[in-house]
Amino acid sequence: MSGKFGKGCHLHLIDGSAFIFRAYHALPPLTRKSDGLPIGAVAGFCNMLQRYVEGNAGGDVTHVAVIFDKGSHTFRNDMYDQYKANRDAMPEDLRPQIPLTRTATQAFNIACKEKEGFEADDIIATLAVQARAAGGRCTIISSDKDLMQLVGDGVEMLDAMKNKSIDRDGVFEKFGVFPDRVVDVQALAGDSVDNVPGAPGIGIKTAALLINEFGDLDALLARADEIKQPKRRQTLIDHADQIRLSRDLVRLDENTPLDFTLDDLEVREPDPDRLLEFLAEMEFRTLSKRIAEALHVEAPVIEDKAPAPADMPEIESVPFNADAYEHVRDAAGLQVWIDRIRERGYVAVDTETTGLDEMTAELVGISLCIEAGQACYIPLIHKDSGTDDLFGSDALAEGQMPLEQCLQMLTPVLEDPSVLKIGQNMKYDAKIFAQLGITVAPIDDTMLLSYAMHAGLHNHGMDALSERYLGHTPIPIKPLLGTGKSAITFDRVPLDKAVPYAAEDADITLRLWQTLKPQLHRVGVTKVYETLERPLVPVLAAMERSGIKVDRDTLSRMSNAFAQKMAGLEDEIYELAGRKFNVGSPAQVGEVLFEDMGLEGSKKGTNGKYSTGADILEDLATLHDFPRRILDWRQLSKLKSTYTDALQDHINPETGRVHTCYSIAGASTGRLASTDPNLQNIPIRSEEGRRIREAFVAEQGKTLVALDYSQIELRILAHIADIPELKQAFADGIDIHALTASEMFNVSLNDMTPEIRRQAKAINFGVIYGISGFGLARNLRIPRAEAQGFIDRYFERFPGIRTYMDDTKAFAKEHGFVQTLFGRKIHTPEIASKGPRAGFAARAAINAPIQGTAADVIRRAMIRMPAAIADIPATMLLQVHDELLFEVEAGSEDALIDAARDVMENAADPVVKLDVKLTVDAGKGANWAEAH
C-alpha cells in the first residue's frame, strides 16, 4: 500500500502521553541496572507499543503515528492562565523517561509527532479531520474524553487497555449528547482535572439535559432566561463568559499548523537492528527476546553490566570553557534562552547578588545553563567601572537589560510547574526571587542531592562538589571582589569578568545535577531527597524571611548590666590573683591558676597550654574562690558578647526582626544548623541566660507559641532498640529517668531520690551518645570503675540496648554508613580507621540513627505544617531541633496548638509506625521565655 492517503486508507493515531502515564503507573519503579536510570515507564511504553503492533498485524491499518504533548505552555494558557494549573508536577523519576519514549517510538519505526504550543489532542484532531476529509478512516487510540468530540463519520476511538471501541453511541452514553455537542456539555460541566471552570454546580447530566433541550450552547446562553429552575438560570446568566471561555478551552484545534502530511505517516516495517539496539541499551531482556522472536531474528545478548561504583561517577566530557559563555544583553537574547529552556523542561539557575544576607542582598544578575558548556549570564544592575572615580560610579554599565523586563520574561519560566529549576543551595536563590515576588518551583538542588547521598563523606559546597565530581576548579570569587576593606560587591565587577564567573556557576550546577541525579536511585535515597530534603527548602525560606522580633532595648539594658557585673568581677579576680591579666585569655588564666597559685592541673598535649575548661574550674572551685569568679565572668562574657551584643547587630533595620539562616546540609545526621545568628543556642539552662529569651517577643496583638517533643530521642531509642520496659514507661507516661533508676538500682518509684534519678538521667543520655565508662565517670564525677558498674547493670537490665549498639557498630563497619528509620544514610568512613578515630566513629554511628530519626521526624512535621495551619493566622518562625516556635494572632493560640501538635505527634506516619507515641508539650506567652 502506498501513494496518497485517501479512500480505503485507515489512520491510527496513538495518544502518546496516555501511553506514558499508563505505563508509568502500571509498573513498579524499575531502574536500569547499570546506572540506576529510572526506566519503568519506558519499559511499559515499549510493551504497549509491541502489543499494539502484534494486535494489528494483518489488519487494515495503512497509516499510524504516536502523538505527544510538547512543553506545557499552549495557546490555552494564553486564553486562561489557570488552565491545567491544578496538575501535579511530573513525578521526578518520570521526567528523564519522556525523551526516551520518543526514541522508543522511532526505534519501532513509527512516526512520532509533536508540536510546541499545542496539545497532542489538537494534532490528533487536525489529522483525524484531514483523514476524514480525504475519505479515509481514522481510529484514535486513547480513552481521553476530550477526544470524543471528534468521533463520527469514519472517526472512532479505541481504548487500548479495555480493547473497547467508542463510536457515536458510545459517546452518547458517556456525555448524553452526540459528538458534535460534546464541547457544549464539557463547557458547562467544566473539568476539575484540567481546571476548566465551566458553570458552577452543573455536571455532565444537567449539561446534557440543557443542551438537548435548547439545541446547542449558543442557543442556551441566548435564551438562558427561559430556564425554569431559578438557581440554574442565574448560574448560566452570571457565568456566561466563563462558560464560553470553557468551550474555547475544551474545543480542539482542528487546524493545527503541521509540517508533515498524512502521507508521511504510512506504516513502515520496523528495522530489527535499530529496535533491538535500543532495547539492549535500555537493558530490556524479556522484551528483546519477545520482539526478536516476532521479527524472526536472533535476540542480542544483553550483558549484565555491573553498576559503576557510586563514588566514581563519570566525569563530564565537555571541557569547561569560560570564553564560550554568553553575555545576554537584551530581550531578544533572553528570548532565545527562554525558548530553549521550555523545549528542555529544565534549567540550572544561579543568582548573583550584592551580599550573602538574602534579606538585604540585591539581585545583580542571573545565570542560566541548559546543557554542559552552554550557559549565559544576564547582568542587570552592574555599575559602570569605566570611570576612574575612586568611589565607583553609580551609572549602569553598558550591555544590560532592564531588571523589570528580564523578570517579566523570566518569571513565567521560574514559576512554570513543568520547568524544573536546578540550583546549588536553591534556598538562597529562592529567597532572592521571593523578595521580588517570584515563587520558584519546582526545584532540584544539587547541594541536597549530594547531602542525601553522601552525608558524612564530605561537605556539599559547590567548589568541593565541582572538584570531586567534575574534576574542575571553579573560577575563584576572591580576585573579583578583593578582600577586607577594599572588597567590592558583585555589581561592581566588570562584565567581562562577571560573565565567565557567573555563567560557570550555572554550568557547574547543571553538570553536577546530571552527574548526581541519576545516582539517587542507585544509592537508594530518592525518598529521602524527595520527602525530607527538597520540600524543606520553601518551608525554611519562608521561616527565614519571617524572622522573629527582637527587642533591642531589652538586649541593650542587659548588656549594660552584664558589663557592670563583669567589671566588678574583674576587680575581684585581680585581687585574688594579685595582679592584672587578661581574664579572657585561657592561657593567662592557666598561668595564674597553675603557676602563680600552684594548683594541680593538667597540661594539654599539643601546645603545652593548661586546660581551663568549665569542668576543671568547677572541680577547683572547692579549693579556691578564683576559679568560681572566672566561671562567673566567663558566663557573663559569653552572654554579653554572643547574645546581648551580637544579636543586636542582627536585627534587620527594615523588619525589626532577626532572620537566621538554616543550613539544610550542614549537620551529617539530618539536623538543621542555624547561623548568622545561631538561634538554636539561645541560653535557657541558667536563669541569667534564660532572661535573654525575654528579648524575643511577639508583635503587638500576637503571641509566641512553642511546641517541643518530649524526650524524642529516648522514645526513638526505645523503639529502635526495642526495649519493652522503656516502651511501656512511655506508654504509661511514667518519668523515664525515674523508671531507669528504679530498674537499675532496685528502688521503687516512690522512694526515688533526686540524686539517684540524676544519675539515671546521665546514663540515659550517655546511651544515646555511645556511652563509655570514662565519659560517664567524668560526667557524674564518680570513679571510673563505679561508672562502668552502672553501665554493666544498665545493659544487664536492658539487653536490647547493648544489642542495638553492637549491631549498629557492626553495620557501620560492614557498610560504611548507618541509617535512620526513614532511610536517611549517614556515612561513617572513619569507622574503619585504627586508633582513637575508630572510637569516635563508633559512638557517632550509634548516635546517628537516633539523632537522625528525630531530625527526620521534625522535618516531616515542618513540611506538613504550612498546609495544616493554613487557616490559622499563624507563622512558623524557628526550629530548635525538637522545638518549633510560632507567632500567632491573639485568640488563635489554642487552635494553633491543637493543629501543630497533631502534625508533630503524627509526623512519623504513615511511613514509620513507631511503637512509642510521640508527645508534644506546648507553651505560650508574649516572649520566648514565657512561651517555653
Next chain:
DNA sequence: GAGTTCACG
C-alpha cells in the same frame, strides 16, 4: 587560621 571555650538540643 587554629585552638579553646561555651551556648544549645
Next chain:
DNA sequence: GACGTACGTGAACTCA
C-alpha cells in the same frame, strides 16, 4: 595493654 573517651552544632575570643 595503650590509645583517648559521650553525640550533634555555631560563634566569640585569644594568640601566633
